[in-house]
Amino acid sequence: MLLAELMAWIRAFGPYRWASHRLLNWGITGRTAVIGLPYLWLILFFLIPFIIVLKISVSDIRLGMPPYEPMVHWIEHQVVALQINFGNYAFLFKDALYRNAYMNSILVAAGSTVLCLLVGYPMAYGIARTSPSWRNLLLMMVMLPFWTSFLLRVYAWIGILKNNGLINNVLMAMGVIDEPIVMLQTDFAVYVGIVYSYLPFMVLPLYATLEKMDLTLLEAAADLGCHPTKAFMTITLPLSVPGIVAGSMLVFIPAVGEFVIPALLGGPDSLMIGRVLWEEFFHNRDWPVASAVAIAMLILLVGPIMILQYNQGRQAGAHR
Amino acid sequence: MRNIYKSGLLVAALAVAVAGCGKKEEGEKAAGPPAPEEKILNVYNWSDYIAEDTIANFEQQTGIKVNYDVFDSNEVLETKLLAGKTGYDVVVPSASFLERQIKAGVFMALDQAKLPNLVNMDPEIMQRVALHDPGNEHSVPYLWGTTGIGYNPEKVMAALGTDTIDSWSTIFDPANAAKLKDCGIVMLDAPTEVFDSALIYLGKDPNSESEEDLKAASDLIMKIRPYVRYFHSSQYINDLANGEICVALGWSGDILQAQARGAEAEKPVNVAYAIPKEGAIIWFDMLAIPADAPHPDNAHQFVNYIMEPAVIAGISDYVAYANGNAASFEMIDEAVRTDPSVYPTPEVKSKLYPSLAESQEYSRLSNRAWTTVRTGQ
Known part of the structure; x- marks a missing residue:
């Protein structure tokens, strides 16, 4: 009052x-x-x-x-x-380097996203289905790495993967291999780095969707004699699509422009657009072309995502 | 209209706030140019590139508080300088970069009257750097070094049957490179340095800017490309020091640092440095003052202080790089002063070539060729 x-x-x-x-x-x-x-x-x-x-x-x-x-x-x-000069964009079409770098970045990012999904889905599923007391502990463990600098964590992988590193030394001490396996400075190391770094971005949205799911649907399916695998494929998986899409975008978009991981873990022949952009800016001192590379990347990435969202919005509207 | 004006103001205010956050304890700017400068100096130097007591002694002598910040690549420094308003009073670019930055109007002309210690400088070095900075108007040499070959004598002995390297053919001859592949060859990820070194091996002028020569150099490197483990400009220091690699095309001081670290290791690793007999690139790092430096007087004091023989001798002792100060030579530790990989003999010195600034067009060609070398694309 x-x-x-x-x-x-x-x-x-x-x-x-x-x-x-x-x-x-x-x-x-x-x-x-x-x-x-x-x-x-x-x-x-x-x-x-x-x-x-x-x-x-x-x-x-x-x-x-x-x-x-x-x-x-x-x-x-x-x-x-x-004065407006479109020559910088025309330049991107003249040299196949840029197209190849874009394509390669998208391929690496897509591959990493799929790997993240394969690793992250069971993790998120497991966390969502455990008892609440365990759940918080497990979620904490997913987020804990964020407390250490990203750069330090990528550097740690150098120590693990290098010829004189943890994995090779253990395998050689056990007598499994005689010669070190070359893992660092390969595409394999880039995938390991990206999947490791971005996994939490996949797990958290997936967990959020799976946790909200109505479990009585699964009980009903079981009551009606549905095999758990089929119940997962027809109920859980379709219902978790929003989480899959959100997680995949959170992994895919930053992975395309990733610079640090390929620079530190990748081989000299890893050609990614983040690296090309860096070289335009720092080595060629060509800010205009570097900016054109960045804008082209944005259009290339944001364009399809906006179309996707627009279509989804329309579908959602149609369902109502 | 007023709405737009207001939001414009807001944006400006926020921009100022954001810019303010970016600067580290720069302190308040002095009100007007004629007022005496506040006792602050912002220095931007290479990492691991100064003695432990250099800054502390300067602060004690002058009462000027020094904010000391470090970088690890010329490109990063140049990008900051070209963007302008760095807030730095003294920066240390390499001469070939400085040359282009002077043309871009980045630096102020030095006031020679405020630099009485210029008399200590080595005339020969001053003449060499005048190629980059005509008349030595904008800069003073700090330290200098060469781009050569760092190697692990034991591992090279096992691979090639000799433990001394004296020629670029160790790296650039595919037959040798193939033998060294397994113990690890590494090159700087610096197009200019590697192409110039290849051109010197081929007996060509590293500064010709000829497309034909560039093609020859990149063809040469393409042939040994399959044997190179990686291209990187600092990783090789650690890898040489712990025996992960056996040969590196790199900078003299970095390799001498690897030598020191390798010797200190639990299982000591030997590292040696060679300036190949065909010749090598010599480079200079230069002290310069940005045109928009907030404390130019303090900056001059600092540059003059660095030119004191005892000060620069202490720095050379500590970082194992040669300096351009003739009066300091006798004060440098004998081990450093007589080390031919720090101070090359006159015969070797006559075969050291400067790396001049490249034109924008050639720079793009050379970087594009480098990407081809690096990625095969």
Whole structure:
């Protein structure tokens, strides 16, 4: 009661009325402010950086600070020249290097995603079906590696995989092999690194979906004489699709642009787009082409995902 | 309109806040240029590239607080410098990078009146670096070294039947490279350094910027490519030191660091360094002051301090790199001063070639050729 009186008093207060009136005039209410915050966030940390990169990607390279030509030139008092150069994008098509790097990145990322799913699904399933006290402990163990720096964890794999490393030394001491198996600086090491690093991103969304699942459906299936395997295939798996999609995206998208893992664990011939981008930026000092590579990657990745989401949204609408 | 103006202000305010977070204890900027500088200096140097007491002594002498920050590649430094407003007062690029950065207008001309210790510098070194910095206007040499071959004598003995390497043919001759494959050949992941070294082996001018020569160099490296374990610019220090690899095309000081680490190891590993008889690339790291440095006076004081013979001699002792300060030579530890891999003999020195800055076009060609070498694409 007291609160309501207080609110009424505040509403009657002159400056408040004035301010809220002004805000309403601009179309800002409490509701729009709450919705607007994420938009503001996206504009600040996604849209503006994106526009800056887009701008650099259509400029010309030069020797100077910054190392690209400004887009707008003031020629005379009222004459402004706008310079847009699409040559940087055309350049990406001229050399097969870029296409191959994109393709290879997508292949490696897709492979890692599938591996993450194969390893992560049983893990998430197991965690979701254990007793609640165990569940928290197991979830904790999935998240615990995040407490150590990502870079340190990738470096640790160097110590495990190298010729003079843990695995080879143990195998040689046991007499299983005479010569060390070369694992570091191979594609195998890249897959190990990516799957290891991104596994929690697969396990957590899968766990969230599996945990919410209605278990009585499985009981009903069992009562009606359905074999557990068939029940899993026809009930659990389809119901966990949202988790599979979310987890796969969380693994696939960062894996495509991955730079650190292939650089540290991969062989010299691992050609991934993150590395190509790094070289354009640092070795060639060509900010415009580097930006064009980044924008092309974004379009290549975000495009299909947006189409997918649009279709899903339409399907969801049709079901209703 | 007002709405746009307001959100613009907000964005600007946030940008300032974000930029403020990025800088490490830079302190408040002095109000105007004529006011005396605050006692702060921001130095950006290579990692493991200074003596333990250099900074502490400078702070004690001058009362200037030094914020010391490190990098490990010229490319990273250059990218920061070209983006501008780094907040650094003294940076240490290699001369070939500095050459291009000067053209881009990154550095201020040094005020020679504030650098009385310039008289200590070695005229021969000053002349060599003037190739990069005409008239020595923008920079002062810090330390210098060469790009040669680091190796493990025992393992090379087992593979090739000799424990001394004196020629680039050890790496660039496919017959030798094939024999060394199993014990491990490694190269810098630096196109300029490797192509230049290959050109020197082929008896060609490393600075010709000729497409034909570049093709010859990359063809040569393609032939030994199957025997190279990896291309990386710092990993080889550790791997040489623990015997993981046996031959590395790398930087002199890094290899001497591997030597020191290998000797300290539980099971000591021998590491040796050779400047091949065909010649090698010589490089210089230079002290320079960015044009937008917030504390240029302090920066000059620091550069002058580094040129004091006792100070730079202490640094050379500690990091095993040669310096360009003639007056300091007698003060350097005898073991370092007489080590021909730190201070090469005059005959060897006459075969050291500078690596000049490349044009943008050649740089792209050379980097593209490098990607082909590295990935086969």
